Amino acid sequence: MSINMVGPCIIKFGTAEPKAYYLPRILSGEDYWCQGYSEPEAGSDLASLSMKCVRDGTDFILNGSKIWTTHAHFANRMFCLVRTRFEGKPQTGISFLLFEMDMPGISVEPILSASGEHEVNQVFFENVRIPQTALLGDENKGWTVAKHLLELERGSGSSVGLEVKLDYLKCLCKSFVDIDPALGQRISKAEIELEAIKFTELRVLSDISVGASPGPAAPLLKIQRTEITQKLDELAMNIAGQLTAPKQPEALSPSWNAPAIGPPDMLVIFPSYLNNRAATIYGGSNEIQRNIMAKTVLGL
Numbered sequence: 001m002s003i004n005m006v007g008p009c010i011i012k013f014g015t016a017e018p019k020a021y022y023l024p025r026i027l028s029g030e031d032y033w034c035q036g037y038s039e040p041e042a043g044s045d046l047a048s049l050s051m052k053c054v055r056d057g058t059d060f061i062l063n064g065s066k067i068w069t070t071h072a073h074f075a076n077r078m079f080c081l082v083r084t085r086f087e088g089k090p091q092t093g094i095s096f097l098l099f100e101m102d103m104p105g106i107s108v109e110p111i112l113s114a115s116g117e118h119e120v121n122q123v124f125f126e127n128v129r130i131p132q133t134a135l136l137g138d139e140n141k142g143w144t145v146a147k148h149l150l151e152l153e154r155g156s157g158s159s160v161g162l163e164v165k166l167d168y169l170k171c172l173c174k175s176f177v178d179i180d181p182a183l184g185q186r187i188s189k190a191e192i193e194l195e196a197i198k199f200t201e202l203r204v205l206s207d208i209s210v211g212a213s214p215g216p217a218a219p220l221l222k223i224q225r226t227e228i229t230q231k232l233d234e235l236a237m238n239i240a241g242q243l244t245a246p247k248q249p250e251a252l253s254p255s256w257n258a259p260a261i262g263p264p265d266m267l268v269i270f271p272s273y274l275n276n277r278a279a280t281i282y283g284g285s286n287e288i289q290r291n292i293m294a295k296t297v298l299g300l
Contacts, residue, residue, distance in 0.1 A: 047091050080097045104129070106123065153213070162225065
C-alpha cells in the first residue's frame with residue numbers, strides 16, 4: 001500500500017512539500033500505511049461513503065468509521081477518503097487525506113476472519129482534529145485521486161505469488177500416490193491461465209514505462225488474479241483433503257512450539273482458502289469490475 005498505491009498518488013497529486021516528506025519515509029519503511037476507504041454502508045459503492053470531514057479554522061474535524069482496514073493495527077499512517085461536501089453528485093464531495101494513526105480520537109477494533117487471523121479492522125474517528133495540510137490534491141476532488149489509486153491497486157500487482165502457489169501445488173501432488181488425474185488436468189489448466197495473466201501484466205508494464213496508465217487492464221487483471229487465486233486454493237483443498245481439517249491457527253504463530261496436527265506444510269491451506277474467499281470482493285467486487293469493462297471497453 002505504501003510503494004504501489006499511496007506513493008505514486010503523492011508523486012502525481014502532491015506538491016513539493018509532501019513529496020519531500022513522505023516519499024523518503026515510504027522507501028525507508030519508516031511509514032507503514034493503511035487504506036481508509038470502505039465503510040459499513042459503503043463498500044463496492046465507494047462513492048456513497050459518509051465519513052464526515054468539516055473545516056474548523058485551519059483544521060479538519062473527522063467523525064465516522066472505516067471498515068475492513070487491513071493492518072490498521074500495525075500502520076502508523078492512513079490515506080483516507082472523507083466526505084467534505086454532502087450536496088451535489090456524490091463523487092464531487094470527496095476529499096483525499098493523509099494523516100497519522102496516533103491522533104487523539106482514533107481507535108482500532110480488530111475483526112477476526114473465519115480463518116482465525118487478525119488482518120482487518122474497523123477504525124473509529126471521534127472528533128479527530130487534523131491539519132488541512134493533510135489534504136492531497138484539491139478539496140472535493142479526492143475521487144480523482146481515489147480512481148488513480150484503485151487503478152494502481154488493481155493493475156500493478158504481480159502474479160509471482162500465484163506462481164509460487166502453483167509450484168507448491170505441483171509438489172503437493174507428488175506427496176500423494178492416489179491423485180485423481182482430473183486434478184492434474186485442472187492444475188495444467190490453471191497454469192495456462194496464469195501464463196495469460198503474466199503476458200497481460202507485461203503489456204501493462206510496457207504501457208506504464210512510457211507514461212500510460214493500466215486503464216481497462218486494471219479491472220481485467222483484478223478479476224483474473226483473484227479468481228485464479230481461489231481456484232488454486234480449491235485445488236490445494238482437494239489434494240490435501242482431510243489433512244486440512246484440524247483447526248489450529250495458533251500453530252501458524254512464530255512463537256508456537258508444540259507439534260502441529262498433521263503435516264506442518266499443510267497448516268496454511270485451509271486458512272488461505274478461507275481468507276481468499278474475500279479476494280473477489282475487496283478492491284472492488286469482480287461484478288463491479290465486469291461492469292467497468294463492459295462500459296469502458298465494450299461500450300455497453
